[in-house]
Amino acid sequence: MKNYDLIIVGAGPGGSIAAKTAAENGLKTIFFERGRKPGEKNSSGCGLGPRMFRDFPELMKNLTPEKCPSMRAGVAARNYFVNDNDIVAGYIMARPTESVTYEPAKSWITMNVYRSEFDPWIAEFATNAGAELKNSTLIVDLLKEDGNVCGVIDEKGEKYNAPIVIGADGVISTVAQKSGLRNRWAQHQVTITSQYDFQAVPEKINNIMGDEALAVWWGSNFPASYQVFFNDGFHQGLGNWMNWWDKNPLYYLNRVINLKYYQRLLKILEAKPRELQAHLLPWLDYPYNTHTNGVILIGDAGGFPCPLEAEGIYPAMVTGKIAAEVAAEAILSGDVSRVALKKYDNEWQKTSVGEEFESGRELWNIWKALPFSPKETMSWFVPMIMEILGGIFDWSQPHAKRIRQIVSHVKSYMPKATPFIMGYVFPLVAKIFEEDLDKIMDPKKIMKILPKLLDLLPEKKKRRSDKVK
Ligand SMILES: Cc1cc2nc3c(=O)[nH]c(=O)nc-3n(C[C@H](O)[C@H](O)[C@H](O)COP(=O)(O)OP(=O)(O)OC[C@H]3O[C@@H](n4cnc5c(N)ncnc54)[C@H](O)[C@@H]3O)c2cc1C
Structure with missing residues (x-):
């Protein structure tokens, strides 16, 4: 002994x-x-x-x-939004923002x-x-x-x-x-994550990705999948709680890898698969x-x-x-x-x-209900986000008319978005601002007002030429 x-x-x-x-x-x-x-x-x-x-x-x-030697700073993060047809419908890139208070968080998101x-x-x-x-x-x-x-x-x-x-x-x-x-x-406390690790030449990653060394792939058809770039390679992983799966986790990870957009990325990076892994992770x-x-x-x-x-x-x-x-x-x-x-x-x-x-419960709940719920939530969330972000950059109509079309279309998501906002977003906001709640408006009141405000928007606009007559 x-x-x-x-x-x-x-x-x-x-x-x-x-x-x-x-x-x-x-x-x-x-x-x-x-x-x-x-x-x-x-x-x-x-x-x-x-x-x-x-x-x-x-x-x-x-x-x-x-x-x-594998160090690579994840300065910028891409968020890809993948729709029901396995098309990358758009992406948002994010960097450390002005309100970040200390170094090195001002310089990068992760190392x-x-x-x-x-x-x-x-x-x-x-x-x-x-x-x-x-x-x-x-x-x-x-x-x-x-x-x-x-x-x-x-x-x-x-x-x-x-x-x-x-x-x-x-x-x-x-x-x-x-x-x-x-x-x-x-089962609801532990996730299983499968992950491909790819090898790629550092110069290729530098030239093609620059400092965009992180990505989350938000899918309508798969739980959110993360991508992390290192000096000489990157990995692509996807997980969810053990009680979620209806198919083998690899089925969903392969959906990401098989996206045309993803295949193109692999090709231009000349990436070669190096390892396939599966890990458990507690998530409470x-x-x-x-x-x-x-x-x-x-x-x-x-x-x-x-x-x-x-x-x-x-x-x-x-x-x-x-x-x-x-x-x-x-x-x-x-x-x-x-x-x-x-x-x-x-x-x-x-x-x-x-x-x-x-705020553990509220944070955990919202992750479960949004990126990890492709069918229930992401299937309407992705097109709604794309409608708001992408719809405006469209030459199909005069821009004012387009904005009306977009607002009217976004209204059609409200029956699904409202319970989500009520069930997950407001509890989180309420928890974060609980000491100041009396200073901000009651979320229930806001939810009552919001559809009415949208209803106030007229369906048609009188043309200026009509008014001149
Ligand atoms: C796929 C995946 C990706 C992740 N990505 C990130 C990320 O990007 N950033 C982040 O911060 N976290 C990430 N995490 C979470 C992170 O890996 C863990 O939270 C972290 O490693 C926990 O550290 P630990 O020291 O508690 O345990 P571990 O890192 O798991 O270390 C436990 C050690 O104990 C050893 N061990 C286990 N049982 C025994 C035994 N009976 N006898 C002797 N040795 C034993 C193991 O071999 C291991 O080395 C990720 C997790 C997974 C699964």
Whole structure:
């Protein structure tokens, strides 16, 4: 039996930050990775959010193309809108806007990296701080004494002892299950995502995409699909909650890949498929059961990805740091009980991650109801958006007449749009502005007024020439 102050299962970004923080707090720390090295078992790549650079500046300033050659800044993001006929009906490009308050968020939306480079890079900070990393080691169970967790067992039967175990072991967390904190995720709490990774020459990507290194494909026929460009390639992924699928996830991902527009993009980028992957990802409206006697769950193991877009690396790092700090305090005080570890919840709830989850239910609901509901919502949302954005650039009629046609056509979407706005948009707005609600108009009143305002618009306009007569 080997003895430690703290055991961490998993060397993803969450586990590594927890190990680094614990070692810096003077704890004898070990973190385990089932892969031959950190990052071996993760999805091909990811976009790192700017909050990581704001909140972990000392660490992130070291992330350079020399250390992580796959780096590519996602400065601009395309949003493609694909209609029922599998035609790209239009797209909107977005960049960091004027109201963004800090660097590097003013310069780019995400910094894109491959996990096979990023995860070992971040794990090295933990080992440099003195934590012991044990690769190629699958943890299969928890050690218990008088019902309390006091260590872990690996697949070879080797035992490791510590008063606290941090579960940083991702979506299918052995620590969560063996500690009794959770069984499997329910189907509506976990998504399955399939993903193609393509290789392309960096110069081609530079010349063709420039700094547009992110895209979301909003489909009438498939759940929203994301595209992330790295230095020498990109990936295209598509997921949805487990209880959504009526067909194999690849059927929907292939719909994106087989779009004529997409095929043209592959051709001009001379992109070659490199890998096909499938991953699970917890996607909750609020994390729950995050700790018990001698156990804390962080990152994916605790269900912390963002409730709107499932950004998961930053929350894993934030919860990893807090968990290690709370563990250090608990070990020093000799009280590692569930009651003492409740401090973990109190602390993460005060962070940017906690603030995100305050509107968790409303954010989660709107994502479920819009981009992840192609048939119910996107089938009218895409043509409506295109009518509003694209209709005006049309020479089929005098422009004033076109605007009347567009307004009248948009009115025809109201029977579908109104319940959506009432059911998902207003609850979110109300939640965000809840303290100021009395200052803004009651959403129900607005919904009553809006159709009347539209009705006020006359169907026909008298021509000026008629008036002259
Ligand atoms: C397809 C896809 C795309 C994504 N894109 C993004 C993105 O662009 N940006 C973003 O921020 N997030 C993204 N996410 C979410 C992000 O990947 C996760 O939220 C994040 O990796 C969570 O970090 P973690 O440290 O909690 O867990 P993980 O990164 O999952 O790390 C867990 C580690 O534990 C190891 N492990 C598991 N079980 C055991 C065991 N029993 N014994 C030993 N080791 C074990 C695993 O091998 C792994 O290395 C994406 C997720 C998916 C699935």
